[in-house]
Amino acid sequence: MDPDREPTESPRRGRPGHDQDAVLRQAVDLFNRQGYDATSMSDLARELGLTKSAIYHHVPSKGHLLSQALETALDELTTAITRAAEPRPDETAYTRLRRAVEQTVRILVEHLPAVTLLLRVRGNSPAEQDALRRRRAIDDQLTELVRDAVAEGSLRTDLPPDLVSRLLFGMVNSTVEWYDPDGDVDAEVLSAAITGIAFDGLAAATGAGG
Amino acid sequence: MDPDREPTESPRRGRPGHDQDAVLRQAVDLFNRQGYDATSMSDLARELGLTKSAIYHHVPSKGHLLSQALETALDELTTAITRAAEPRPDETAYTRLRRAVEQTVRILVEHLPAVTLLLRVRGNSPAEQDALRRRRAIDDQLTELVRDAVAEGSLRTDLPPDLVSRLLFGMVNSTVEWYDPDGDVDAEVLSAAITGIAFDGLAAATGAGG
DNA sequence: CCTACCGATCGGTAGG
DNA sequence: CCTACCGATCGGTAGG
Numbered sequence: 001m002d003p004d005r006e007p008t009e010s011p012r013r014g015r016p017g018h019d020q021d022a023v024l025r026q027a028v029d030l031f032n033r034q035g036y037d038a039t040s041m042s043d044l045a046r047e048l049g050l051t052k053s054a055i056y057h058h059v060p061s062k063g064h065l066l067s068q069a070l071e072t073a074l075d076e077l078t079t080a081i082t083r084a085a086e087p088r089p090d091e092t093a094y095t096r097l098r099r100a101v102e103q104t105v106r107i108l109v110e111h112l113p114a115v116t117l118l119l120r121v122r123g124n125s126p127a128e129q130d131a132l133r134r135r136r137a138i139d140d141q142l143t144e145l146v147r148d149a150v151a152e153g154s155l156r157t158d159l160p161p162d163l164v165s166r167l168l169f170g171m172v173n174s175t176v177e178w179y180d181p182d183g184d185v186d187a188e189v190l191s192a193a194i195t196g197i198a199f200d201g202l203a204a205a206t207g208a209g210g
Numbered sequence: 211m212d213p214d215r216e217p218t219e220s221p222r223r224g225r226p227g228h229d230q231d232a233v234l235r236q237a238v239d240l241f242n243r244q245g246y247d248a249t250s251m252s253d254l255a256r257e258l259g260l261t262k263s264a265i266y267h268h269v270p271s272k273g274h275l276l277s278q279a280l281e282t283a284l285d286e287l288t289t290a291i292t293r294a295a296e297p298r299p300d301e302t303a304y305t306r307l308r309r310a311v312e313q314t315v316r317i318l319v320e321h322l323p324a325v326t327l328l329l330r331v332r333g334n335s336p337a338e339q340d341a342l343r344r345r346r347a348i349d350d351q352l353t354e355l356v357r358d359a360v361a362e363g364s365l366r367t368d369l370p371p372d373l374v375s376r377l378l379f380g381m382v383n384s385t386v387e388w389y390d391p392d393g394d395v396d397a398e399v400l401s402a403a404i405t406g407i408a409f410d411g412l413a414a415a416t417g418a419g420g
Numbered sequence: 421c422c423t424a425c426c427g428a429t430c431g432g433t434a435g436g
Numbered sequence: 437c438c439t440a441c442c443g444a445t446c447g448g449t450a451g452g
Contacts, residue, residue: 035332037247041431053433054441062431120330122245155412159403163395166388167381167407174380185373193369197377201411202365251451263452264421272451 023048023058027065028113036066036117037124063127070121070131073114076107077138085145094154097145101198102191104142104172109179109187116176142169168198233258233268237275238323246276246327247334273337280331280341283324286317287348295355304364307355311408312401314352314382319389319397326386352379378408 026047030039041062045052059065084100108115123129143165149155155164172194179190236257240249251272255262269275294310318325333339353375359365365374382404389400 033332034334035245035247037245038332038334040429042429050440051442052431053443056432057440060432122243122248124244124248154414156406156414159406163400163403164407164412167384167404168412170384170387171377171381174377174384177380178376190373193373194377196366196369197374197411198407199411199413201407201409201413202374202378203409203411204364204366250449252449261422263423266452267421 020058023055024065024068025113027059027062028069028117031066031069032113032116032120035120063125066117067127067131069114069117070127073107073111073118074131074134074138076111077104077115077118078134080104080107081138081141085141092154093145093148093152097149097154098195098199100142100145101168101172101195104169105175105191105194106187108172108175109181109190112176112179112181119173119176139165139169171198230268233265234275234278235323237269237272238279238327241276241279242323242326242330245330273335276327277337277341279324279327280337283317283321283328284341284344284348286321287314287325287328288344290314290317291348291351295351302364303355303358303362307359308405308409310352310355311378311382311405314379315385315401315404316397318382318385319391319400322386322389322391329383329386349375349379381408 023044027039027044030044030047034043041052041055045055048055080103081100084103085096087096118131118135121128121131121135123132143162146155146165146168147161150157150161150164175190175194179185185193233254237249237254240254240257244253251265252262255265258265290313291310294313295306297306328341328345331338331341331345333342353372356365356375356378357371360367360371360374385400385404389395395403
């Protein structure tokens with residue numbers, strides 16, 4: 001008779017205490033708490049409850065862990081923002097920009113550890129420099145959206161679009177510094193707060209207008 | 211065919227070409243470019259054009275350089291924000307909050323390297339943890355200002371003050387990621403852009419109202 | 421301000 | 437021969 005009978009799980013033998021994904025998750029968590037360079041593979045091993053050498057059974061290098069996380073963050077952001085920016089019939093650039101903000105917030109919340117790591121990259125290695133290049137391409141895409149929205153007359157014209165883009169997505173990105181997925185602010189509330197402040201402002205509505 | 215002559219620098223030989231402040235400035239610059247932990251004292255020595263050991267003639271330790279910069283940033287921010295938050299006769303909480311934003315931007319621009327370093331501290335040492343505590347006290351002060359402005363009816367009431375405070379000053383602080391003191395955005399323009407977006411919003415003014 | 425070093429720890433790999 | 441590890445140690449480099 002077949003010894004392993006696991007209907008819902010992979011038909012692997014000996015139950016691994018840790019798979020590659022678990023190591024990656026723990027690594028990214030540590031990188032975010034202490035900083036990438038301040039985190040040793042020994043730290044990671046201690047956290048996982050195994051030896052440093054054992055980690056290298058699962059992953060090829062420390063840099064690989066970083067690259068994997070950055071790739072996830074960049075892939076998710078690229079996909080979401082590219083989709084949000086796609087023009088649809090009878091839709092303003094303003095709507096596309098709003099959607100891009102909402103989608104960025106969504107990805108940020110859904111992939112908080114990976115995105116947090118991405119936003120802290122300094123370019124200390126070729127892999128990090130590559131990530132910075134991809135990030136800059138995304139930023140350019142977002143700036144273009146702001147430019148379009150200004151051009152169509154949806155946004156105030158007294159501020160340069162690249163400055164607006166930096167501040168708007170600076171506010172969005174600052175979320176990684178405090179957001180707690182288990183806290184009482186969910187992605188919808190956060191998204192509404194950001195778009196509310198950015199597009200309508202904090203000032204209390206005065207007069208009879210909406 | 212004259213060798214380099216730098217009128218503003220000391221041409222002395224055998225005498226220290228660097229003082230403690232020059233070492234500190236270069237260190238903070240490197241810490242910001244590469245990250246504190248990724249920067250070795252050898253990196254700093256190379257940048258300064260002297261040996262690693264020679265640095266220890268000027269400063270007691272790597273951590274001391276970090277602490278000095280963090281103290282500068284925290285002292286400046288504390289002073290400026292405390293002053294801005296001080297109630298004055300016939301003044302709304304809204305005015306005080308606006309002034310706090312403007313003063314924070316001013317300190318951020320005037321002491322960009324030190325504040326940048328402060329905003330990246332992760333708490334990896336007692337000195338960093340102390341800096342984080344002081345930073346949290348400042349954040350609480352700012353949140354209190356937002357709370358007062360909401361309470362007096364100056365700000366929209368549909369968003370929790372602590373969330374507003376995080377997003378507002380998240381936008382302010384995000385400036386350190388891109389601001390260039392030699393660029394074409396000066397502190398006034400930046401300050402006006404931030405308060406303009408945060409309080410009035412990005413949406414183009416519509417209708418006949420203000 | 422340098423040469424000559426230290427205790428420790430780094431990321432990564434050996435054989436079993 | 438496989439997986440999931442471990443004890444020991446590699447060559448270099450960290451802050452001091």
